[in-house]
Amino acid sequence: MTEKYQVHRGAYELLKGAEDPNTKNIAQWLGGVLSAVDEGKPIVYNQFTFWGDTMVAMDLQPLAPEMWGLLPGAASSFPALDAAHDLGIPPEMCWAGRYVIGATLLDQLPPPSMMVLPSYPCDNCKTAYQVIAELTGAPLYLVDCPYWVEDDEEAMEYWVNQYKGAISFMEEISGKKLDYDRLKEVAEESNRYIEYWLEGKELMRVKPLPMKGPWGGGEILTSIGLPIATDAIKARLDALKARVANGETAVPEEKVRVVWNYLPVLWNPKLFNWMAEMGAVITVTINSWTSFEPIDTSTPESIIRGMAKRALHGYMARQGRGSSDIIIEDTLNAFEEYQGDCIIVNGAFGCKWLRGSYGYLSDLCRERGIPVMMFDADIGDSRVVSDEEVKARVGEFLETVMERKKGGA
Numbered sequence: 001m002t003e004k005y006q007v008h009r010g011a012y013e014l015l016k017g018a019e020d021p022n023t024k025n026i027a028q029w030l031g032g033v034l035s036a037v038d039e040g041k042p043i044v045y046n047q048f049t050f051w052g053d054t055m056v057a058m059d060l061q062p063l064a065p066e067m068w069g070l071l072p073g074a075a076s077s078f079p080a081l082d083a084a085h086d087l088g089i090p091p092e093m094c095w096a097g098r099y100v101i102g103a104t105l106l107d108q109l110p111p112p113s114m115m116v117l118p119s120y121p122c123d124n125c126k127t128a129y130q131v132i133a134e135l136t137g138a139p140l141y142l143v144d145c146p147y148w149v150e151d152d153e154e155a156m157e158y159w160v161n162q163y164k165g166a167i168s169f170m171e172e173i174s175g176k177k178l179d180y181d182r183l184k185e186v187a188e189e190s191n192r193y194i195e196y197w198l199e200g201k202e203l204m205r206v207k208p209l210p211m212k213g214p215w216g217g218g219e220i221l222t223s224i225g226l227p228i229a230t231d232a233i234k235a236r237l238d239a240l241k242a243r244v245a246n247g248e249t250a251v252p253e254e255k256v257r258v259v260w261n262y263l264p265v266l267w268n269p270k271l272f273n274w275m276a277e278m279g280a281v282i283t284v285t286i287n288s289w290t291s292f293e294p295i296d297t298s299t300p301e302s303i304i305r306g307m308a309k310r311a312l313h314g315y316m317a318r319q320g321r322g323s324s325d326i327i328i329e330d331t332l333n334a335f336e337e338y339q340g341d342c343i344i345v346n347g348a349f350g351c352k353w354l355r356g357s358y359g360y361l362s363d364l365c366r367e368r369g370i371p372v373m374m375f376d377a378d379i380g381d382s383r384v385v386s387d388e389e390v391k392a393r394v395g396e397f398l399e400t401v402m403e404r405k406k407g408g409a
């Protein structure tokens with residue numbers, strides 16, 4: 001058993017003594033997963049749009065499989081992607097699904113005791129998790145989200161009941177009962193976390209940008225509701241505040257403010273640094289463009305309702321459901337609020353709902369005189385569209401926007 005997951009075990013050994021709150025948080029999550037493996041405790045796969053708060057409250061180990069593949073020091077995902085390909089998974093399925101299938105086939109991922117998967121954001125994820133259920137035999141709970149819940153009481157009621165169903169499912173499979181006093185503590189701690197998140201999001205509006213973007217927090221999937229997660233985001237917020245107070249900026253001369261729709265190119269974290277060398281800053285990415293309400297912790301019902309509602313606004317969850325209006329409005333509002341100079345859209349080939357919004361978005365941008373560029377790149381597989389190609393497209397576009405600004409257009 002202990003020979004398995006050596007790369008992650010090695011990363012844990014390196015990270016576990018760290019003082020930095022962000023590294024500490026990652027190490028604790030990683031250590032928690034590895035201990036669960038070694039001690040035979042239940043592991044819950046929370047697909048990356050399902051928050052870890054209920055699992056934290058139930059003392060169950062959440063493992064967002066996609067994060068396993070993105071950890072600092074994680075091995076290349078190519079072997080896993082190739083294994084998925086050999087099984088017959090098409091390359092158009094985005095990295096998130098192909099990685100999880102392939103890593104399961106190669107036994108690179110600790111197996112789940114159960115899985116919780118919302119019906120958003122895309123068919124790729126729903127298909128991938130069905131394959132994983134077949135491969136691992138682990139029970140899967142699909143948390144079914146109605147098409148439109150924003151202002152529809154009945155639909156929201158349905159969603160909250162689905163969320164309660166996910167909790168009952170975890171209780172049944174794990175044999176653990178949710179303790180509502182503990183749930184309240186977790187909700188209160190998560191409210192503190194979200195307060196810091198929102199404060200940071202506001203500060204990223206400052207012009208020139210004080211810190212390289214984007215702003216956000218992966219803790220919602222690993223540890224939200226634990227003080228260690230709150231410490232991590234608070235440390236990032238304090239660093240951001242200090243930069244604002246000292247007048248520090250992300251780049252020496254801010255030439256272009258970019259609103260990035262949708263996900264960063266996760267296989268190339270250096271891309272944003274390369275753009276920064278040109279004087280281009282990422283103010284906000286639309287997948288993290290979201291607003292959260294504090295959870296009312298007065299009753300068990302209000303807590304679960306608050307958690308269910310909040311989950312609808314996480315990464316990919318907010319825009320990956322319902323009509324295209326949400327992502328289009330979010331993008332255009334972000335452009336206004338963050339005083340953007342342009343919009344760059346990066347979409348995976350299989351991201352059908354996102355690509356379905358391209359036409360409307362480009363029409364609206366044209367009407368409003370907003371420079372917009374759309375390009376293809378898988379979020380995690382560098383072989384689909386190469387680094388050179390991405391840089392050629394992005395670089396040419398940024399130069400055009402800079403020329404336009406110089407000309408006062």
Ligand code: SF4
Nearest residue numbers: 094096121122350351
């Ligand atoms: S990027 Fe698109 S296709 Fe990939 S997981 Fe997110 S919503 Fe699905």
